């Protein structure tokens with residue numbers, strides 16, 4: 193039985209930057225074996241090297257969470273290299289923020305594919321292993337955007353709230369076999385906003401983030417807290433935002 197973080201095998205999607213990168217470094221420094229997924233392998237490779245040079249254990253695989261098979265392959269790396277899967281962090285996410293009347297249907301579909309279906313594909317890859325092991329832990333990175341609904345974030349918030357709902361159902365269905373945690377960040381200092389296509393909305397979000405965003409380590413510490421609890425303790429929902437965020 194693994195207690196705490198030491199020796200646990202933790203798969204993290206969206207590990208090539210921001211919060212995922214920060215989680216990988218923190219958890220590896222505390223003895224986890226981390227398996228990193230994202231599309232940009234140059235960044236995953238250098239992160240893996242940094243972790244190994246610091247004495248940690250890490251592996252990576254190119255992963256596009258919109259492809260179900262990529263998630264299956266990613267958890268297979270965890271099994272092959274580290275002998276199992278204790279935790280899956282569904283962290284990969286994107287936002288394409290627009291007013292609904294602009295009909296950015298492509299952006300809606302991208303968010304549904306990455307934020308919602310990508311998370312479901314992760315859960316689908318992990319559950320057969322959790323069932324065999326009789327244990328496991330899913331951690332979903334959600335968003336405060338799903339709690340405070342504001343203009344331009346409707347579809348983004350919807351994908352995040354769908355994940356919140358699915359997580360609660362999964363927790364209840366587990367009947368004690370696996371744990372489920374949802375973490376909802378507010379403004380966090382990552383490159384997240386830089387991918388928003390609408391320039392005006394991107395600049396507004398970026399300006400706000402520049403003023404108040406908290407470092408990604410704040411979210412990494414929450415992930416560590418959820419993982420390190422005893423198996424009998426399920427950390428449900430955590431909201432973490434800048435103290436000054438309204």
Ligand SMILES: NC(=O)c1ccc[n+]([C@@H]2O[C@H](COP(=O)([O-])OP(=O)(O)OC[C@H]3O[C@@H](n4cnc5c(N)ncnc54)[C@H](OP(=O)(O)O)[C@@H]3O)[C@@H](O)[C@H]2O)c1
Nearest residue numbers: 206208209210211230231232256257284285335380382384
């Ligand atoms: N920053 C914030 O203020 C904030 C607030 C609330 C919630 N969040 C949530 O936090 C999570 C992490 O975001 P972040 O702030 O750390 O932003 P980030 O630095 O942009 O990280 C997003 C990660 O998702 C990955 N990703 C995007 N599309 C992917 C795909 N199709 N397949 C696999 N990986 C994909 C990216 O990697 P590749 O491009 O290499 O694939 C990247 O590693 C997201 O779920 C986001 O919704 C962020």
